[in-house]
Amino acid sequence: MCRPITLTRALRMDDYLIIAIVLMALGAGLLGAEILVPTGGFLVVGALVFFALAVGIILYQGTTIEAVVAIGGLAVGLPAAGFVAVAAWRRMSLDNVLNEVPTDSPIGVVPEANALKGRAGKTVSPLRPSGSVEFDGKRVDAMTEGMMLDAGVWVRCVDVKRGQVIVRAMESQPDVSEVERADAALPAQSKASAPANEEPHKDETQKEEPKRPRDDFDDFDIGLDKI
Known part of the structure; x- marks a missing residue:
């Protein structure tokens, strides 16, 4: 005769599933932290350890179908979550630098x-x-x-x-001289860019006064001072 499954026994049978889900959540959290704060792959290794522990618990305590479902979920969910995380990171952190060619900007040339x-x-x-x-x-x-x-x-x-x-x-x-090196080069560039054949500006308000007849006599020396 089959013994009835009590509520306490059913909860104990589901404990391994809860532990496996918690381990998977911790692994996903480590992957997200690796994207936001790169550590050279240390958090990725920790995430893989959590995922392996979760699958191992399901294989040991659960059925084959549950293990296949868990492995399939990881195989599909991890690439999808990684794609979404990378797309969001590029949009928020890089401000579309990786997706767009720089256009006109104050120093974009x-x-x-x-x-x-x-x-x-x-x-x-x-x-x-x-x-x-x-x-x-x-x-x-x-x-x-x-x-x-x-x-x-x-x-x-x-x-x-x-x-x-x-x-x-x-x-x-x-050094201060290194930082201000470009400022000293700016006047030289502006002088070099000025047209060579540019004539000095002449003030049109200054007009030449007409010459009076008496000025001709002032310039003419008749030599009276020698007499």
Whole structure:
């Protein structure tokens, strides 16, 4: 005769499912944390450990069907969640830098951006990894090589790719002469850009006075002082 399954026994049979779901949730949380705060893959390894423990518990305590459902859910859910997370991260953090080619901006032209190579500047907004950097009083949309920087950090432009300024944090504060180097070059550029054949402006209000007849006699020396 079959013994009836009591409520206490049923709850104990479902405990492993609750534990497995909690482990999967922890693994998903670690993946989300890895996207927001890159750690070089350490959180990804922890997430995989949680997922493996969840599947192992289901295989040990549950049935084969439950294990297949759990593995299938992970195989479909993880790529979908990763795609959605990466798309949201690119939209919020990078401000569509990876999706759009830089257009007209105060310093969006490639020749002007290339002039910033090797120059020192200071972050105006947090770079996560993109943001605003000030070079000689001009705000420039810049991007790090993957690192997160706070506002007020001295950086150096190391490269310009497709009009996008790439910066790297400096270990020490630059010299004042290095920061103001571009300001001293601006007057020379303005002089070089001025037309060479430009004539000086002549004030039309200054007119030549008419010559009087008496002036001719003043200029004519008849030599009376020698008599």
